[in-house]
Amino acid sequence: MGIMKQDLDRIKEESGKNVSKNWIRVGYSTCGVAAGADVVYQVLSEDAKARGLAVEVKKCGCVGMCSAEPLVEVNVEGAPHVFYGKVTREVAHKIMDEHVCQKKLVENHIFEL
Amino acid sequence: MKQILIQDTNGNLRKELRDFLVSLTSQLRDRSLADTVQVVTVADIGIYQKGIVAKVLPEGFVYGNLEVKHIPEIIEKTIQKGEKVAALALDRKNKQMRIVLRNCGRINPECFEDYVACDGYQGLAKALEMGPEKVIEEMKKSGLRGRGGAGFPTWMKWNITRGVSGAVKYIICNGDEGDPGAYMDRSVLEGDPHSVIEGLMIGGLAIGASNGVFYIRAEYPLAIERIQKAINECYARGLLGKNILGSNFNFDVEIRLGAGAFVCGEETALIASVEGLRGYPRPRPPFPSVKGLWEKPTAINNVETLANVPYILFHGGESFGKIGVEGSTGTKVFALTGKVRNSGLVEVPMGITLREVVFDIGGGVFNNRAIKAIQTGGPSGGVIPEQFFDTGIGYESLQKLGSIMGSGGMIVLDENDCMVDISKFYLGFCVDESCGKCAPCRIGGTQMLAILKRISDGKGEDDDLKKLNEIASAMQKASLCGLGQTAPNPVLSTLKYFDAEYKAHVVDKKCPSGKCASLVTYSITKDKCTSCGMCARVCPAEAITGSRADKYTIDPAKCISCGQCFDVCKFAAVLRQ
Amino acid sequence: MVEETLVEDVKKVVERWKEKRGNLIMVLHDVQDRYGYVPREASLEVSRQLDVPLARIYEVLTFYNYFKLQSPGKFNISVCLGTACYLKGAPALIDEVRHLLHVEEGQSTKDGLFHLQIVRCLGCCGLAPVITVKDKVYSAVKRADVVNIIAEHSNQKVEV
Numbered sequence: 103m104g105i106m107k108q109d110l111d112r113i114k115e116e117s118g119k120n121v122s123k124n125w126i127r128v129g130y131s132t133c134g135v136a137a138g139a140d141v142v143y144q145v146l147s148e149d150a151k152a153r154g155l156a157v158e159v160k161k162c163g164c165v166g167m168c169s170a171e172p173l174v175e176v177n178v179e180g181a182p183h184v185f186y187g188k189v190t191r192e193v194a195h196k197i198m199d200e201h202v203c204q205k206k207l208v209e210n211h212i213f214e215l
Numbered sequence: 216m217k218q219i220l221i222q223d224t225n226g227n228l229r230k231e232l233r234d235f236l237v238s239l240t241s242q243l244r245d246r247s248l249a250d251t252v253q254v255v256t257v258a259d260i261g262i263y264q265k266g267i268v269a270k271v272l273p274e275g276f277v278y279g280n281l282e283v284k285h286i287p288e289i290i291e292k293t294i295q296k297g298e299k300v301a302a303l304a305l306d307r308k309n310k311q312m313r314i315v316l317r318n319c320g321r322i323n324p325e326c327f328e329d330y331v332a333c334d335g336y337q338g339l340a341k342a343l344e345m346g347p348e349k350v351i352e353e354m355k356k357s358g359l360r361g362r363g364g365a366g367f368p369t370w371m372k373w374n375i376t377r378g379v380s381g382a383v384k385y386i387i388c389n390g391d392e393g394d395p396g397a398y399m400d401r402s403v404l405e406g407d408p409h410s411v412i413e414g415l416m417i418g419g420l421a422i423g424a425s426n427g428v429f430y431i432r433a434e435y436p437l438a439i440e441r442i443q444k445a446i447n448e449c450y451a452r453g454l455l456g457k458n459i460l461g462s463n464f465n466f467d468v469e470i471r472l473g474a475g476a477f478v479c480g481e482e483t484a485l486i487a488s489v490e491g492l493r494g495y496p497r498p499r500p501p502f503p504s505v506k507g508l509w510e511k512p513t514a515i516n517n518v519e520t521l522a523n524v525p526y527i528l529f530h531g532g533e534s535f536g537k538i539g540v541e542g543s544t545g546t547k548v549f550a551l552t553g554k555v556r557n558s559g560l561v562e563v564p565m566g567i568t569l570r571e572v573v574f575d576i577g578g579g580v581f582n583n584r585a586i587k588a589i590q591t592g593g594p595s596g597g598v599i600p601e602q603f604f605d606t607g608i609g610y611e612s613l614q615k616l617g618s619i620m621g622s623g624g625m626i627v628l629d630e631n632d633c634m635v636d637i638s639k640f641y642l643g644f645c646v647d648e649s650c651g652k653c654a655p656c657r658i659g660g661t662q663m664l665a666i667l668k669r670i671s672d673g674k675g676e677d678d679d680l681k682k683l684n685e686i687a688s689a690m691q692k693a694s695l696c697g698l699g700q701t702a703p704n705p706v707l708s709t710l711k712y713f714d715a716e717y718k719a720h721v722v723d724k725k726c727p728s729g730k731c732a733s734l735v736t737y738s739i740t741k742d743k744c745t746s747c748g749m750c751a752r753v754c755p756a757e758a759i760t761g762s763r764a765d766k767y768t769i770d771p772a773k774c775i776s777c778g779q780c781f782d783v784c785k786f787a788a789v790l791r792q
Numbered sequence: 793m794v795e796e797t798l799v800e801d802v803k804k805v806v807e808r809w810k811e812k813r814g815n816l817i818m819v820l821h822d823v824q825d826r827y828g829y830v831p832r833e834a835s836l837e838v839s840r841q842l843d844v845p846l847a848r849i850y851e852v853l854t855f856y857n858y859f860k861l862q863s864p865g866k867f868n869i870s871v872c873l874g875t876a877c878y879l880k881g882a883p884a885l886i887d888e889v890r891h892l893l894h895v896e897e898g899q900s901t902k903d904g905l906f907h908l909q910i911v912r913c914l915g916c917c918g919l920a921p922v923i924t925v926k927d928k929v930y931s932a933v934k935r936a937d938v939v940n941i942i943a944e945h946s947n948q949k950v951e952v
Contacts, residue, residue, distance in 0.1 A: 104458060113328050117332035210256055210257065210258055394913075434912075473856075490814035640878055
């Protein structure tokens with residue numbers, strides 16, 4: 103028996119409950135990967151794991167700000183929700199250090215478009 | 216904790232900005248606010264030509280044209296009381312509207328639950344309840360027109376295909392995004408694959424097809440991978456196959472790959488390619504809706520079109536129809552690229568002006584050069600010069616200007632771009648991509664290209680422009696398919712708006728933008744030359760000689776007009792004529 | 793250089809597709825994925841196993857830009873010539889590659905290390921101009937960067 107309408111509603115409802123409050127999205131489309139999103143994703147997820155941080159690092163599609171790729175969207179409690187663009191390995195470490203841990207924004211890479 | 220974001224677009228602090236920052240931080244310190252307010256320079260706030268721009272979080276107030284004297288007021292009002300300083304505030308409206316890209320960048324494209332959580336497959340569920348006639352009725356109310364180029368009303372296409380009798384029908388998703396410079400389809404396939412699958416299923420239901428095909432460019436490996444994963448996921452959950460969502464609707468989907476042929480965007484050529492043949496178009500009628508894939512009734516819809524469908528079904532055709540303008544409803548995704556500051560994908564409601572897209576969203580021209588025109592519609596489209604930028608975007612309004620909506624490429628051209636060169640580029644593309652089946656396109660294109668080459672080489676003849684017009688109109692009338700019929704458009708529209716530029720090439724043998732190498736000579740002015748020798752170092756032809764003592768000169772006999780010396784000279788000592 | 797497993801390779805591909813109508817292009821895609829191009833021997837084998845005349849196969853191969861008839865070399869340098877890349881200086885990059893490697897479009901260097909390919913829009917227009925070498929993508933490339941990109945790969949040990 104395949105999935106039914108009720109199942110869709112149930113999945114929707116459940117995922118509504120399970121939304122993590124702290125998450126990081128990495129734009130992981132061709133343009134993002136071309137600009138280095140793979141490295142950024144790896145650094146962020148490894149950092150989060152190594153420090154045991156309760157932050158979910160997710161791969162996502164492209165939001166459209168191609169000239170700013172690789173693009174990272176950060177939403178953690180206690181700090182504003184922002185997009186970081188042109189993220190490198192170093193900036194990714196900084197995002198974990200400063201934004202996620204110290205709740206301070208990282209200099210020079212925010213794109214508020 | 217509060218944040219003051221200060222825009223520093225270029226990454227190098229201009230003096231005023233530095234003074235402002237120093238003063239701001241010291242004033243915050245004086246008021247013992249340094250620990251509770253973070254001042255942070257940011258790459259972009261999206262506002263330009265407004266001096267120093269700042270945004271205060273969490274309130275989100277944006278202030279522009281800031282000076283040091285404004286600092287106390289900002290601190291007292293906004294930082295300490297959370298009030299807006301009205302005199303400095305800039306009204307920053309988000310002019311984008313996301314329907315097609317609604318989930319792109321928000322959900323994990325490889326996660327079924329993520330899509331379902333964003334109302335995924337609810338449109339399909341509704342469609343199954345409504346039945347095919349009502350689905351088509353809903354699409355009619357929405358006014359959705361094909362986003363692939365021609366702008367044919369989607370409901371009508373579906374209705375015609377539905378009306379043709381036959382037990383086997385097909386629906387094809389055209390993901391062979393051929394316009395070089397448009398990539399919204401790739402982005403949607405990669406960022407939200409389920410929405411396209413859902414759209415395809417709804418279309419299949421509407422026309423009575425139980426087979427769907429994704430035709431995707433082989434150059435998009437990630438898109439193919441994500442669509443395949445999404446299809447597998449649907450099969451695993453019984454969302455594809457038999458008795459979908461407990462109904463009696465059966466639907467199967469498979470992927471076929473394109474192999475790099477622009478002509479395969481044309482429906483009949485695409486069908487030939489899906490059948491494993493050369494992508495030759497054939498005369499119409501019969502239209503694909505009557506005789507398409509394997510001679511069966513077939514509907515072909517573009518990726519962006521299909522991504523709209525689940526949204527329309529879920530939110531209702533009427534509400535979708537209210538977005539945009541009469542005749543062109545909904546939104547359109549544009550790939551805004553070229554010489555624009557913020558290149559990327561933008562989705563805007565129809566009817567918004569070109570100026571708003573290029574300047575308010577795109578941030579205007581890169582490096583503050585003067586804008587010349589935009590090109591829309593790719594190789595089948597045309598250029599629109601700046602005087603028409605206040606036109607609202609719509610299928611007909613762009614057509615009136617001699618261009619088309621096309622698949623949504625929007626290329627910004629600045630003063631350094633030469634119109635002859637641009638039309639040569641697009642025509643060259645069409646000549647390469649012409650399948651060669653019909654003579655007007657095969658021969659006409661080649662001849663026009665030869666003329667354009669001659670013109671940009673400085674060998675243009677007096678009646679060349681007339682000839683271009685004649686061949687173009689013959690191609691438009693006599694070509695078999697859309698490729699040949701539209702290939703002359705870039706030439707015609709540049710001829711229409713930039714006649715003077717063509718004449719400069721033909722009559723004066725000059726290229727006003729300095730792009731056509733044969734029409735440009737380079738020289739060095741002694742009074743500006745600082746003898747740094749950079750030009751001589753980059754010159755690939757060793758045409759530049761000189762020394763610290765007697766400065767540098769270019770030997771015109773050796774110069775190949777590559778322009779590298781011009782680009783590299785920091786003192787504007789290299790002249791281009 | 794075509795491996796001895798060719799007959800087997802083609803057999804696997806054909807197995808996968810033989811039940812489907814209009815499978816020729818998909819079969820050729822799979823062959824190219826395996827070899828990096830479509831060797832003549834493979835075409836002959838496909839012709840035999842699918843029972844399709846060789847002429848029909850070449851008709852398709854030569855029509856579509858994506859199919860390559862020659863080995864692309866160890867490092868395939870693809871320069872994007874989409875509109876955005878064109879405007880932002882891709883022609884100069886092509887010139888530079890030609891100049892540095894002494895190859896024309898579609899040719900390989902004598903040592904078989906590099907191959908110059910011009911492609912139509914990789915869909916990364918926001919990063920223009922774009923060059924890819926093997927799977928690595930270089931964005932916003934300037935003429936002066938080309939030499940470094942090539943050097944980066946010339947020094948690499950070529951994996952077999």
